[in-house]
Structure formats: C-alpha cells, structure tokens
Amino acid sequence: xxxxxxxxxxxxxxxxxxxxxxxxxxxxxxxxxxxxxxxxxxxxxxxxxxxxxxxxxxxxxxxxxxxxxxxxxxxxxxxxxxxxxxxxxxxxxxxxxxxxxxxxxxxxxxxxxxxxxxxxxxxxxxxxxxxxxxxxxxxxxxxxxxxxxxxxxxxxxxxxxxxxxxxxxxxxxxxxxxxxxxxxxxxxxxxxxxxxxxxxxxxxxxxxxxxxxxxxxxxxxxxxxxxxxxxxxxxxxxxxxxxxxxxxxxxxxxxxxxxxxxxxxxxxxxxxxxxxxxxxxxxxxxxxxxxxxxxxxxxxxxxxxxxxxxxxxxxxxxxxxxxxxxxxxxxxxxxxxxxxxxxxxx
Ligand code: PMP
Numbered sequence: 001x002x003x004x005x006x007x008x009x010x011x012x013x014x015x016x017x018x019x020x021x022x023x024x025x026x027x028x029x030x031x032x033x034x035x036x037x038x039x040x041x042x043x044x045x046x047x048x049x050x051x052x053x054x055x056x057x058x059x060x061x062x063x064x065x066x067x068x069x070x071x072x073x074x075x076x077x078x079x080x081x082x083x084x085x086x087x088x089x090x091x092x093x094x095x096x097x098x099x100x101x102x103x104x105x106x107x108x109x110x111x112x113x114x115x116x117x118x119x120x121x122x123x124x125x126x127x128x129x130x131x132x133x134x135x136x137x138x139x140x141x142x143x144x145x146x147x148x149x150x151x152x153x154x155x156x157x158x159x160x161x162x163x164x165x166x167x168x169x170x171x172x173x174x175x176x177x178x179x180x181x182x183x184x185x186x187x188x189x190x191x192x193x194x195x196x197x198x199x200x201x202x203x204x205x206x207x208x209x210x211x212x213x214x215x216x217x218x219x220x221x222x223x224x225x226x227x228x229x230x231x232x233x234x235x236x237x238x239x240x241x242x243x244x245x246x247x248x249x250x251x252x253x254x255x256x257x258x259x260x261x262x263x264x265x266x267x268x269x270x271x272x273x274x275x276x277x278x279x280x281x282x283x284x285x286x287x288x289x290x291x292x293x294x295x296x297x298x299x300x301x302x303x304x305x306x307x308x309x310x311x312x313x314x315x316x317x318x319x320x321x322x323x324x325x326x327x328x329x330x331x332x333x334x335x336x337x338x339x340x341x342x343x344x345x346x
Pocket of ligand 1: 077078079183184185186187188189190236237238279281309310
C-alpha cells in the first residue's frame with residue numbers, strides 16, 4: 001500500500017501561488033502600503049512559468065500535442081527557460097530560436113535544460129528569412145505536430161494571468177488593492193491581471209512600466225506606432241519595438257517610463273534592503289513607483305501591489321556585476337553608492 005508522503009508529484013504543481021510580500025525598507029519613505037508579488041518563487045524562477053504551462057496545457061486540451069511533439073518559441077529569456085523545464089517534465093522536445101545578441105550564459109542555460117537552440121543573426125530585419133521570428137515560423141511549418149508559443153501575439157498569454165495572477169492578488173489583498181504597477185513586455189502579465197482585478201473593482205488604478213526606447217507609452221496615449229521612439233536600451237523583458245496583440249491597452253490607465261541606470265540601481269537596492277534577490281525589471285517597477293509617488297499618485301490609504309517578474313540569478317553578468325555596471329557608466333553619477341571592494345585575505 002502506498003504510504004502518505006507529502007511530496008509534489010512534479011515541479012509543475014509549484015507553478016503560481018507565489019507569495020505577496022510586504023516591502024518594508026525600500027518603501028519606508030513612501031506614502032501607502034506596498035506589496036510585491038514575487039514571481040521568482042515559481043519553479044522556473046519567473047512569471048513565465050504561468051504562461052508556458054497554461055499555453056502548453058491548453059494545446060494538450062485541444063489535442064495539438066502528443067508525447068514527443070515539439071514546442072517552438074523565439075526567446076532567450078525567461079519564457080525559454082519555462083518552456084524547456086515543462087518540456088522535460090511532460091516529455092516534449094523544445095526548440096528555441098534566439099538572437100545572436102543573447103549572452104553565452106543564457107544560451108548555455110537553455111541548453112542545460114535540454115532545449116535545442118538556434119542562434120540567429122541579430123542584425124537582420126524581422127521579415128528576413130534568417131531572423132529568429134522567421135526561423136521559428138519555418139521550423140514550426142516544417143516540424144509535424146509542433147506548436148509555436150508566439151507569446152507576443154497569443155491571447156492565451158494574458159488569459160493565463162487572468163486565471164491565476166489576478167485572482168491570487170485579489171485573494172491575497174482581500175480585495176483591498178488600490179493600485180497595480182507592473183512591467184509591460186508582451187503585456188500578458190499586466191493585461192490579464194488588470195482585467196481580472198478591474199472586473200472585481202473598476203476603481204483599481206493600473207500602471208504599466210515601459211522603457212525609454214520603447215513604443216508602448218506613446219501608442220497608449222496617442223494610438224500612434226511611432227518608430228522615432230525606438231532606440232536601443234539595456235533592460236530586458238520590458239517595452240517593445242512593436243505593438244504586441246497580447247497587450248490589452250484598455251485595462252491600463254497609464255504608462256510610466258524608467259531608465260536603464262535607475263532601474264539597475266533600484267534592483268540592487270531591493271536585494272540589499274529587503275533581502276529579495278530580484279531581476280532587472282523588478283528594479284524598473286520599483287523605480288516607477290518612486291516616480292509615481294513624486295507625481296502624487298499615492299496616499300496613506302493606498303495598497304499598492306507591484307509585480308517582481310523574476311529572480312536576480314539571471315543577471316549575475318549584468319546588474320549584479322560591478323564591472324558591467326561600471327562599463328555602462330552607471331557608477332559615474334555623484335548620487336550613487338560606490339560598489340563594495342572585495343577584500344582578499346592572505
Ligand atoms: N520582466 C521580465 C524579466 C520579463 O522577461 C518579462 C517578459 N518579457 C516582463 C518583465 C514583462 O512581462 P510581460 O511579457 O507579461 O509583459
């Protein structure tokens with residue numbers, strides 16, 4: 001007879017239901033109460049576990065996937081990791097087409113999770129047959145029984161958050177949430193979560209975080225897709241040079257833009273002050289909160305939920321590398337804390 005053992009059957013049971021954690025120190029000087037939904041607690045260390053699992057299980061429900069089928073996506077980031085992890089557990093092959101801009105660390109990480117990685121030239125346009133978009137499309141067409149996740153243009157992306165992240169936040173705050181502040185990349189997180197929350201209480205303010213160099217804020221305000229807004233920036237996962245159909249602009253009240261430099265310092269500060277080792281965009285979202293506070297957005301009755309999308313371990317050679325920070329000129333300003341010197345004892 002099987003004995004009662006309190007174990008999960010597999011990692012997938014741990015996706016979602018992430019903790020909501022009160023921010024004590026980083027928000028100490030701000031008016032209101034601030035809580036972080038810490039998505040780094042997912043087994044794949046980011047919010048992308050939710051969408052990868054939801055989209056894959058939806059494909060299973062629709063009979064599109066069988067044992068040994070192939071799952072394809074264009075990503076070197078968190079979504080790739082989540083798909084690779086889920087593919088291992090469910091017995092699928094995972095192919096990821098990534099840009100040659102992706103760091104070697106990221107490519108090694110995906111390969112160590114069993115993914116087959118195609119590295120495609122970064123300097124070609126999206127419709128060039130060598131681009132990672134076109135390579136993924138072609139692999140999907142050529143591989144029988146494959147699915148293409150296509151997170152920027154897949155409605156199931158925001159639906160995953162509508163069904164999980166939104167209800168979790170509503171329950172965890174007992175309905176007392178007044179503001180949601182979240183990054184927008186594909187827009188899936190903010191759109192799905194905000195749609196659910198606004199259905200419960202239409203007065204909840206929803207603020208999206210965008211990057212300088214991205215088109216989202218201007219598109220939201222004017223309806224214009226302005227390519228003049230586009231220039232390179234360093235934060236990964238936030239903002240975009242196209243308009244994703246996965247974003248529901250109607251449920252977002254306002255966008256706010258943040259800089260690479262301030263976001264990097266703020267992420268490091270969250271780690272140092274809260275003991276929460278978070279990624280670059282968590283710094284971006286907290287930086288946005290600071291800007292919103294200056295604009296008079298909050299008062300003592302505000303209950304603000306911010307989403308911290310991923311874990312700091314993904315950024316060891318970026319924001320958590322003093323050398324990288326120095327190379328970007330991020331220590332040049334007088335107002336920033338100098339990095340700690342490493343002491344080598346003899
Ligand atoms: N932060 C990070 C680190 C991400 O990888 C992403 C996803 N691109 C986001 C924020 C934004 O989430 P979403 O795509 O759901 O808008």
